Amino acid sequence: MTESGKPILYSYFRSSCSWRVRIALALKSIDYETVPVNLIKDGGQQFSKEFQALNPMKQVPALKIDGITIGQSLAIIEYLEETRPTPRLLPQDPKKRVLVRMISDLIAGGIQPLQNLSILKQVGQENQLAWAQKAISSGFNALEQILQSTAGKYCVGDEVSMADLCLVPQVANAERYKVDLTPYPTISRINKALLALEAFQVSHPCRQPDTPPELRA
Amino acid sequence: MKQVPALKIDGITIGQSLAIIEYLEETRPTPRLLPQDPKKRVLVRMISDLIAGGIQPLQNLSILKQVGQENQLAWAQKAISSGFNALEQILQSTAGKYCVGDEVSMADLCLVPQVANAERYKVDLTPYPTISRINKALLALEAFQVSHPCRQPDTPPELRA
Numbered sequence: 001m002t003e004s005g006k007p008i009l010y011s012y013f014r015s016s017c018s019w020r021v022r023i024a025l026a027l028k029s030i031d032y033e034t035v036p037v038n039l040i041k042d043g044g045q046q047f048s049k050e051f052q053a054l055n056p057m058k059q060v061p062a063l064k065i066d067g068i069t070i071g072q073s074l075a076i077i078e079y080l081e082e083t084r085p086t087p088r089l090l091p092q093d094p095k096k097r098v099l100v101r102m103i104s105d106l107i108a109g110g111i112q113p114l115q116n117l118s119i120l121k122q123v124g125q126e127n128q129l130a131w132a133q134k135a136i137s138s139g140f141n142a143l144e145q146i147l148q149s150t151a152g153k154y155c156v157g158d159e160v161s162m163a164d165l166c167l168v169p170q171v172a173n174a175e176r177y178k179v180d181l182t183p184y185p186t187i188s189r190i191n192k193a194l195l196a197l198e199a200f201q202v203s204h205p206c207r208q209p210d211t212p213p214e215l216r217a
Numbered sequence: 218m219k220q221v222p223a224l225k226i227d228g229i230t231i232g233q234s235l236a237i238i239e240y241l242e243e244t245r246p247t248p249r250l251l252p253q254d255p256k257k258r259v260l261v262r263m264i265s266d267l268i269a270g271g272i273q274p275l276q277n278l279s280i281l282k283q284v285g286q287e288n289q290l291a292w293a294q295k296a297i298s299s300g301f302n303a304l305e306q307i308l309q310s311t312a313g314k315y316c317v318g319d320e321v322s323m324a325d326l327c328l329v330p331q332v333a334n335a336e337r338y339k340v341d342l343t344p345y346p347t348i349s350r351i352n353k354a355l356l357a358l359e360a361f362q363v364s365h366p367c368r369q370p371d372t373p374p375e376l377r378a
Contacts, residue, residue, distance in 0.1 A: 056303045056304075056306035056307050057267060057303040058303065059271075066256070068256055068259070070259050070260075070263055071267075072262065072263045072271075074266055074270075075259050075262035075263040075265075075266050076259070078258070078262055079255055079256075079258070079259040082255040082258065083255050094240055094244050095227070095229055095240075097239070097240070097243065098229070098231050098236050098237070098239070098240040099231075101233065101235065101236035101239055101240075102232055102233045102236040104236075105233040105235055105236050105269075105270070106218060106232075106233060108266075108270055109233070109235075109266070109269055109270035109274055110218070110220075110233075110274060113270055113271060113274045113275060114274060114275070114280065122292075122295075123284075131283075134283075142218040142219065146218075
């Protein structure tokens with residue numbers, strides 16, 4: 001924690017995983033400081049010795065809070081949920097909680113890791129776009145189908161949940177990689193509804209301390 | 218999602234192994250698979266997510282098909298050793314007898330199958346003594362034995378224990 005006692009979020013403006021945590025912090029009105037970690041500059045600041053000591057996974061986000069430093073966006077969000085329970089990000093009913101986690105894991109475990117910076121570097125520049133598009137559209141095919149039975153106003157029923165925190169950043173990645181979203185009307189509708197909410201706006205990549213001037217809102 | 222596992226239970230069908238495990242934990246809470254203390258729970262989830270989100274999806278069947286047969290072994294080895302490098306470091310501050318302290322948790326359920334994958338892809342485990350020690354301790358437990366790939370209804374005869 002800083003001298004002011006505020007949590008510190010290690011974040012990259014464009015990182016979809018960091019955005020998920022930023023949304024959670026905004027929804028729960030948790031005031032925090034951002035330490036930007038540029039994933040591209042200097043060969044990737046996440047690989048520095050200092051950052052690795054903080055988070056051995058060499059990834060963002062990492063959150064320093066309550067005397068601990070934690071990585072993995074969903075683990076962080078569940079910690080925030082357990083320690084700052086209002087407003088809820090997970091429903092009370094276990095049969096609805098499992099849907100929220102299932103959708104979150106589909107995105108955070110099944111789509112994003114297959115199209116993150118690290119993997120795209122490995123597949124080589126000429127293959128990157130096709131690879132990212134395939135990862136995202138495969139995942140969105142499944143997600144669109146699932147949402148047809150789980151969604152109300154948002155991913156699971158009518159309350160914003162952890163699943164929604166995963167959805168919006170992933171749709172932004174889809175747009176970045178020019179994925180055609182026409183096959184995914186439910187995903188698109190929910191994404192639009194969520195982007196109208198303040199927490200999704202203040203946490204947006206275009207409004208971060210490390211947003212480059214040309215991308216700033 | 219066209220993937221396993223899927224569990225049909227209590228009138229619902231659910232996918233995603235960690236979501237399933239958390240559901241089982243909430244509806245059948247004993248014995249615990251997650252500690253009570255939120256600061257320990259987060260470590261369990263962090264380690265579980267590292268493996269289930271950060272290693273396995275990068276070396277599953279679907280991805281390996283895409284990278285092509287001649288690249289598969291190197292690709293799988295890279296995914297696993299990158300992840301294990303981070304995990305070994307994390308475990309040094311979280312581990313007791315098992316991944317987080319001295320109680321079996323969801324993190325341990327993720328570790329053992331991932332080590333089996335590492336062995337399958339011939340990853341050198343010498344750099345990971347904590348992972349190896351914990352894996353060995355867990356494999357001695359009955360639940361990890363009865364659930365082993367070599368003892369399943371669909372285990373091929375030549376791989377059966």
